[in-house]
Structure formats: C-alpha cells, structure tokens
C-alpha cells in the first residue's frame with residue numbers, strides 16, 4: 001500500500017527497533033487546578049465554592065452537554081476566575097487540595113448504568129482534534145451535517161512520540177470499540193483510520209480489520225493537522241473559510257475513541273490525559289497518564305526531572321508549540337506533547353533580521369503560502385494585506401520558521417497577526 005504524503009513539510013526522524021514501553025500511570029497528585037473550560041465560547045456554570053469538600057469524580061462545573069469533574073477528592077482551596085491559559089485565553093480554574101485523612105480520599109466508583117449519550121456527558125469525555133469541545137457536542141454536530149466519513153487519527157505530532165502506538169498496544173480493543181461507538185453516534189457511513197506507514201507496531205494491530213479502512217501516510221510534519229489528514233483520505237483540499245464537515249468528512253482521534261469506550265463499555269470517568277514528555281533530561285520520550293489539573297511542575301518531578309535544569313517547556317513540540325513559563329500551568333484535555341529544552345538546546349530567533357528572499361519558507365510551506373509576505377504584513381500591522389494573502393490558511397506548523405536561514409520568527413508573527421485580526425473582528 002502506497003503511503004500518502006503532501007508537498008513541503010519536514011520528514012520526521014523514525015528511530016529503528018523502538019521498544020514499546022508500558023504507558024506510565026502517575027498516582028493522583030495532592031493538588032490539582034481544574035480549568036472550567038478551554039474554549040471561551042463554551043459556557044460552563046461553576047457548581048462549587050471555596051471551602052467545599054468534593055469527591056473525586058464529582059461534578060464541579062456544568063455546561064449544556066458537558067460536565068467538569070473534580071479529578072481528585074479534597075477541599076476547594078481557591079476559585080481563580082482570571083487564570084491565563086497557555087494560549088492566552090482566560091478561564092476559571094478550581095484548585096483542589098487533597099485531605100490528609102485517607103478516608104476522605106475515596107471518590108465515585110464510576111458511572112451509573114445509563115444510556116450511551118448520557119454516559120459520554122457524565123464521564124467528561126472531550127475531543128481536542130482541531131478545537132477542544134465536549135465530545136457529544138461534536139458528535140451531534142456531525143450527525144446534523146450528515147457526515148459520510150469519520151477519520152480517526154492515530155498520528156502523533158512527532159513520530160518518535162509513539163504515544164498512539166503505545167495506546168493501541170496497551171488498549172487496542174478499547175480504541176477499536178470506541179471507533180465503532182463514535183461512528184454509530186455520529187451517523188457516519190464509514191470509519192477511516194489514518195496511521196503512519198512507519199508505525200509497524202500499530203499496523204500489526206490494525207491490519208486485517210475489514211470493518212475499517214486503513215490509510216497510511218508518510219511520517220512527515222505536519223501530517224497530523226486536520227487539513228492534511230482530510231486531503232490524505234479524500235484527495236481533496238478545502239479552503240480555510242470552510243470546515244471538513246462541509247464536505248461530509250470529520251476527524252477525531254484515537255484517544256477520544258479510547259475514552260468513549262472507557263465511558264460507555266466500562267462505566268469509567270475520564271479523569272486523566274495521555275501525554276508524552278520528551279526532550280532535555282530524558283533518554284527517550286515517556287508516555288504517561290496524568291490527572292487533568294496536575295501542575296506541570298509535578299509531572300516533571302514525577303519523572304525525576306529537576307525543574308531548574310529546564311530552560312524552556314513547550315506545549316506541542318519545538319516547531320509550533322507554545323512556550324510556558326509557569327510550571328503551575330495544569331495538565332488539560334488538549335495537551336499531548338510536553339517538550340523540554342535545556343539551556344544548550346535553545347533556539348534563538350532574530351526578530352530584527354531582514355528577509356533576503358531565498359524562498360526556502362515558500363518551498364517548505366505545506367499550504368502553499370508565501371510565509372515571508374504574510375509574516376511581514378503581520379509584523380507591519382497591515383492586516384488587510386495579510387488577509388488578502390490568506391493568513392487564515394496558515395496551519396501554524398512552524399516549518400517556515402524552522403528553515404529560515406536568518407531565523408525570522410515567521411510563524412510567531414503570523415500567530416500575532418491572526419490574534420489581532422480576530423480581536424478587531426470581535
């Protein structure tokens with residue numbers, strides 16, 4: 001089977017003979033900071049006050065078709081209504097401190113045996129492919145749009161993460177059952193699983209399953225982005241102002257399928273997030289389940305890392321991630337890669353550098369844009385021209401900034417330009 005690919009982008013390093021390690025499960029921390037929402041457009045009512053005792057799994061926030069759960073038992077220490085998330089958005093964060101008395105620690109045993117849709121809400125299942133949102137909202141939207149094809153991504157941002165391959169190895173049956181559930185609720189006619197052609201151990205599990213179509217893609221960055229996934233499966237590109245659902249296609253990911261099966265088939269609450277921690281201080285990437293709300297500093301300590309040896313922590317990978325300066329930032333549903341850089345690994349951009357039109361950024365852009373133009377217009381605050389040059393088609397993969405010989409922070413200027421345009425519109 002020929003693996004699909006696309007023009008531009010960066011070939012990802014594929015290590016040979018990787019030994020799959022079991023996913024590490026961190027014990028529940030003593031303190032969590034649970035965000036009520038990651039999307040400012042989503043309204044969630046706070047159900048608790050400072051000083052209240054809550055049980056693990058208790059509902060502390062209620063949205064229209066979603067709940068926010070206490071991820072440990074303990075006392076509400078603080079409700080911070082002006083917490084800044086790594087993406088710059090502000091949200092309410094509930095801080096819970098575990099009690100010293102062990103007897104108070106036990107939480108809910110699981111979900112009550114209700115119908116599937118109710119369980120998806122009550123278990124707190126979210127999906128973060130594209131935009132983080134309650135899973136049931138997404139599935140209801142897919143059904144209303146009569147989507148034909150459900151694409152399930154088994155692609156990590158970087159091949160070496162091995163996060164999804166480890167999930168398939170350890171919980172393959174649940175992932176596959178979850179895909180059946182997602183397909184059923186969304187009303188899709190077919191489910192297509194996309195996997196790296198080089199992910200031999202994942203393919204061993206998927207090959208021979210005739211109820212799903214398997215599409216293999218080359219390990220090339222940023223193949224995991226929604227626009228390129230859809231093109232790999234359908235052969236069609238769609239313009240930035242439209243969504244894949246406009247063409248009868250939608251995308252979810254393997255972890256969401258796993259969580260749907262945990263909720264519906266095993267009555268489990270979703271209190272944790274599957275993460276990869278990679279980079280400085282670690283011999284190889286570590287895949288782990290961490291409680292939602294765990295401060296990132298505690299995740300690092302759980303891996304035996306010294307906070308002071310880390311010069312930069314990036315959420316989402318070195319090419320397109322967001323640097324985080326506060327190690328109190330909690331683990332959220334949308335995180336999947338924490339990349340660490342030591343002082344010697346830091347990459348320095350040169351905002352003062354002048355473009356000499358070498359064209360490398362144009363050559364590598366998978367969206368066939370002119371990065372130096374768009375970034376220049378953003379830098380000069382000429383947002384009309386940035387829009388005319390298709391700034392919103394940029395998928396923020398970071399390839400252009402990576403290859404620029406004079407280190408212009410191209411993608412950072414583009415991100416700033418998009419935020420400014422959105423702010424002007426609102």
Ligand code: SF4
Nearest residue numbers: 365394395397398400
């Ligand atoms: S312009 Fe956007 S899509 Fe193109 S390479 Fe740069 S970051 Fe990626």
Ligand code: SF4
Nearest residue numbers: 355356358359361404
């Ligand atoms: S890679 Fe850098 S120097 Fe070359 S055209 Fe792009 S912005 Fe200009």
